[in-house]
Amino acid sequence: MRARLLALLLLAVTVAFAPAPAIAEAPPAPTPSTAHWTAPMAGGLTVTRAFEQLPHRFAAGHRGTDLQGMPWSPVLSAGDGIVVFAGMVAGRPVVSIDHPGGLRTTYEPVDPSVAAGQTVARGSPIGTLQAGHPGCPVQACLHWGLRRDETYLDPLLLLRPPRVRLLPAR
Template sequence: MYFFWAFFLGVSPVPWSWPVTPPAVVRRFEAPPQPWLAGHRGVDLAAPAGSVVRSAGAGIVVHARVLAGRGVVSVAHAGGLRLTYEPVTPAVAPGDVLAAGDPLGTLDAGHPGCPVRACLHWGVRTGEGYLDPLVLLGLGRVRLLPVLPTVEQRG
């Protein structure tokens, strides 16, 4: 199943890994019915505050600073994927090249909506759309997208 999604998303079939250990999914991805409506554009993973947050795959840090009062780290990956981790106290800087499993920083407590003391919000974006990060690990729910007409069909 992973290789299908890797091909579909245009990413190389390299292993992805959990960003925190041990992972405990406390809130799943909930795609909004329309891009501008409410939804949960990632998964929340419970872990102890102060846990090391690691890059789920090889990439380049494109953002590592406080945004809206929370530390946010974003990493660009092959195939146009951007993975975002929050709330994190960054230990990396934009431009840093990462291997899968390299530390990004430490998990901060107090993520809004988290049912436990500390949760990592882990999101994946491709282009203008969001994906379930669990798909990278072969654990995401299958979501069928509408078939859009080709240029020839539109006339």
């Protein structure tokens, strides 16, 4: 009898204090937790050119975020993943990393210290920032990109906690 009463009491407490379901507002963050991501450079981030949400996938525009940096400073992997490309694209050095959930981050102009196929951890160095990014108003800018499958996203979303709104129980 005592065990049954204790079990019912525990069940009532569990139900009473269970968290209410959370609904993310549109558009949802690309990941459920910012704990899996870190900034691609040490120190505070200064955006020199923001991400542009383009009307369609083939539209001309800025598909990443440019961040102020110092030439030859370390560039870090924003999350755990596998390097899928480290080399030259259109005369600029680029590193691309695939992450779980169909996410891919890109970093340019970065002189790579990693190679395709290499596993990297969040916050680990992947190369050094080079000067000379077109349109950069300071000594050096990191162009940081993010895609989920074929959709370009603002990479700063990785560093912001998702907006959650609790709804009353019905």
